[in-house]
Amino acid sequence: MPYLARPPWRCRFVARFLPSVLAACTRRPLQSMRVVIGLACVVVLALLWRDLIATQASTEAAERERIRVEAMVHVRAAAGSIQATIDSFNFVLRSAREAILTGPKSLDVLGRIVTASMAQDIVIQLFHVSEDGFLSYSSLGRAPMNFLGDRAYFRLLAGATEDKLVISDVVLGRLSNKWSIQFARGVRSADGAFKGVVALAVSPDAWVAKLKSFEVGSSDLFAVLGADGAYLMRTLYGGGHYGKYVPPDRPFLQHPEQREGDYVTSGALDGIQRQFSWVRLPSGLIVVMGIGLEEALAPVKALNQRSLLRALLLSSLLVLASAALVIALGRYEKVVEASQEREAHYRSVFDNMAEGIMIVDDHERISGINPAFTAITGYGLDEVVGRSPALLSPSVPGARNLGAIIGRHPAGSWEDDFDGLRWNGETYTGHATLSVVRGADGRMANRIVLLADVTERRRKDEEIWRQANFDVLTGLPNRALMMDRLERMISHARRHPSMVVVLFVDLDRFKPVNDNFGHDTGDLLLCEVARRLEALFRDEDTVARMGGDEFVVLMPRNADKAAVEATATKIVESLSRPFQIGEQSLEISCSVGIARFPDDGDTAAVLLHKADVAMYRAKEMGRATWST
Ligand SMILES: Nc1nc2c(ncn2[C@@H]2O[C@H](COP(=O)(O)OP(=O)(O)OP(=O)(O)O)[C@@H](O)[C@H]2O)c(=O)[nH]1
Known part of the structure; x- marks a missing residue:
């Protein structure tokens, strides 16, 4: 084995401690600077006084x-x-x-x-x-x-x-x-x-x-x-x-x-x-x-005394200046530390927020995101930085594209739903809340967009809305939705003078169906009645189930008396045709009451009541007919 000479102790000392010193300087540069200033002050003072003492001694020796x-x-x-x-x-x-x-x-x-x-x-x-x-x-x-x-x-x-x-x-x-x-x-x-x-x-x-x-x-x-x-x-x-x-x-x-x-x-x-x-x-x-x-x-x-006084003055100034610098640096270091702590705190909030965060610059390019953004969209930082937010939505006609929404709101804050497209091609419903960050000059510097995946929330909202507004058995609008639509039709008809026709439909002799064939057969029959009624009317009309065997049809248009009566006749005829429910062929009919806005009333409640009364009149007339 070749003999390797050990490096001198100074080299070993430097090699051992230099990395830790450099690391400390990098970790706390301001504190290192303070130490350097202190040392520099001591060295300068030592040199100054050494020179002064030597000069004075040599001057005195020369004079002697x-x-x-x-x-x-x-x-x-x-x-x-x-x-x-x-x-x-x-x-x-x-x-x-x-x-x-x-x-x-x-x-x-x-x-x-x-x-x-x-x-x-x-x-x-x-x-x-x-x-x-x-x-x-x-x-x-x-x-x-x-x-x-x-x-x-x-x-x-x-x-x-x-x-x-x-x-x-x-x-x-x-x-x-x-x-x-x-x-x-x-x-x-x-x-x-x-x-x-x-x-x-x-x-x-x-x-x-x-x-x-x-x-x-x-x-x-x-x-x-x-x-x-x-x-x-x-x-x-x-x-x-x-x-x-x-x-x-x-x-x-x-x-x-x-x-x-x-x-x-x-x-x-x-x-x-x-x-x-x-x-x-x-x-x-x-x-x-x-x-x-x-x-x-x-x-x-x-x-010599004068130069001693000058040196004392200079030393005092140097010490004072160094002390002031060291104190100022100490204070600055505290401010920097506090700022770093604040930044770390905000960074932790940024990183741990449940909502995705996307920072959009004034050129509408993404400049920053947080981990929640990646969890929602599937995109990492490198894949989105410098790109338009439009990539977060499908580029198909009719889609609520996030890039387009942001483009439509160049200033001010807003929130809205958008159609989301994840990195893996999956779609979702997103909700974006945008806030504008302005610089000291008041000009917009950035826009911060909070993103949330609201697919499930929107689905549940839809379900709750459907449950609140639609009949569970037939899928038709229920009484509440029918009343809402009737009121809207009336107010529209008031603004644009026109008519609204209300047809109240009650099935005749439905109870025996339940009694003879069971409640389930009755339910199936009610569903078939709903399909037949829907088939008779246009999209702008509303066919609703009021409950039991009662249905209401709303027609927001001008129709003369004969046309309305023809429609009522069409309903009676349609529901009088036999229904094939499983093995059973069932025959029922219906009685229809007619009321019109504005002739028979100018509120939803009055019109509905008038139609109901007319329907009873038709019952009394022997059923399977209509009445006004
Ligand atoms: N299968 C079923 N039956 C229902 C439902 N809601 C109400 N009914 C029944 O429907 C019947 C309606 O009663 P009525 O209108 O008095 O009976 P009707 O035999 O049609 O009498 P008229 O109208 O006078 O001809 C009742 O027997 C209710 O129990 C339902 O959701 N499903």
């Missing part, structure tokens, strides 16, 4: 990098400026050293030149401390007896073997009572003997004020530190830092081999987070520039 570069640019510029100033201090100190060795006068001249040429607010004084540690010269004026031999820079230079620039920490001047930094160099004679120290006292506050131009914002910080991390100058918080040190974890203290670098940290005093860049000068001083991140990032943060 820009700030870092800016801090580095600034600190390099400041370092250059400071180094240039230190170089000028060096030049002055070297010159001052030469002047000291030349003579006190030269030093004084130089001192005045220096203090006049250099910014006075930076350089406080040029002074010389002689080898015994006492101040021997100050550019500020006559120097009092002031011992400075205990200063660190003096002791360092007194013991130094090399010629170097020593920069002191910030110290408080004993005479000036001002904070200053001493830039000092040792003075040695040509033979190398120590001749004291020449120094420049520089005001850190004034110097730092000039360096403030390198700052950018109000929370930015600029500082110059000694090689050991002691504050020499700092732009923020006044002079409170003099004599203090930066924390020892700063990278320029940790890595003395590095010339420059940067780091981010929060200020120990103010807690403000800053981006720091630093440069180490050849003299060992460290120049530090810190840009306050909160202030520097404020424009980007404001921009």
Whole structure:
């Protein structure tokens, strides 16, 4: 058996659940649409926010990098400026050293030149401390007896073997009572003997004020530190830092081999987070520039906040729109469901109605039927759709064709019987009830025809009618039908002035027939009498049996007296001829009474009574005759 690799689990998962998902979507498309809208909304929101967060993060990162570069640019510029100033201090100190060795006068001249040429607010004084540690010269004026031999820079230079620039920490001047930094160099004679120290006292506050131009914002910080991390100058918080040190974890203290670098940290005093860049000068001083991140990032943060608000607004609108759409779809789904339920209900009524239903369009073509229609006519939907209702009736002359009836009633409702022809050729009596369905514009859209097979009902109606109107024994119209016809003849004769003749016929000596030959023979005789009477008259005449051995003949026409009497004679003669009933030859006769409209009466009852009276008159005359 060949080895078949199992499909990966994702394919199996999709193959297993996809058909059910598709079936659910097909079954309830609106609900599926709601789910899709909800999911689409979530996906769009997720993408929107992911992009927003990523964009904001990258914008902030780019801004931080820009700030870092800016801090580095600034600190390099400041370092250059400071180094240039230190170089000028060096030049002055070297010159001052030469002047000291030349003579006190030269030093004084130089001192005045220096203090006049250099910014006075930076350089406080040029002074010389002689080898015994006492101040021997100050550019500020006559120097009092002031011992400075205990200063660190003096002791360092007194013991130094090399010629170097020593920069002191910030110290408080004993005479000036001002904070200053001493830039000092040792003075040695040509033979190398120590001749004291020449120094420049520089005001850190004034110097730092000039360096403030390198700052950018109000929370930015600029500082110059000694090689050991002691504050020499700092732009923020006044002079409170003099004599203090930066924390020892700063990278320029940790890595003395590095010339420059940067780091981010929060200020120990103010807690403000800053981006720091630093440069180490050849003299060992460290120049530090810190840009306050909160202030520097404020424009980007404001921009980010605006885009955050925009995204929030957009998300809210999207959620609201989706929710509105989902709610609207939910309501629409309920309406559709209710409509489907109604349609199913009407469909069930349509399918289960006992009456056949046929829908006829405005071109008189069948467009729909129900099962009862098929049960009645034998035709299925495919056999009648698009065809004329005429196929439901026989196409023979005189037939009540359903198609023709519908055609005769182009509008309005009606009901009528029709002659039906089933699919198998069988005929039946149908009853159709037509209703018109109109569109919103009032024009006829369809006609709905209810069909019923009324063959049996019509047969029973006919039977009941016959029983009510005809004599069961002879089949002749009975008294009720005779009276009805007489009244119709009279009213017709009134409208079209003419006569109606009433002949009342009573058999003579009929009772003995019953008595002698039995009631059945009497019945047969009555039937024969009826046939003979019918044979004597025309179709428009009525021969009726009143009951017992009494018959009435109605003749709706003008007839003179002689003609009527001849007819009465004909009756008497006809019924006087022997009747052959089975083996028996029976002889009877009859008496006839004559009455005429309008001469003898103008109502049915009066005429009948007159004819009856005349008939008795004929009996009295000896029977087998007529009387008026
Ligand atoms: N066989 C039969 N006899 C009937 C029927 N209806 C009535 N009769 C009888 O018909 C007879 C009619 O009575 P009459 O007219 O008085 O008898 P009649 O012998 O003809 O008498 P006259 O008319 O005076 O000559 C009665 O005996 C009834 O019983 C019926 O339906 N069948």
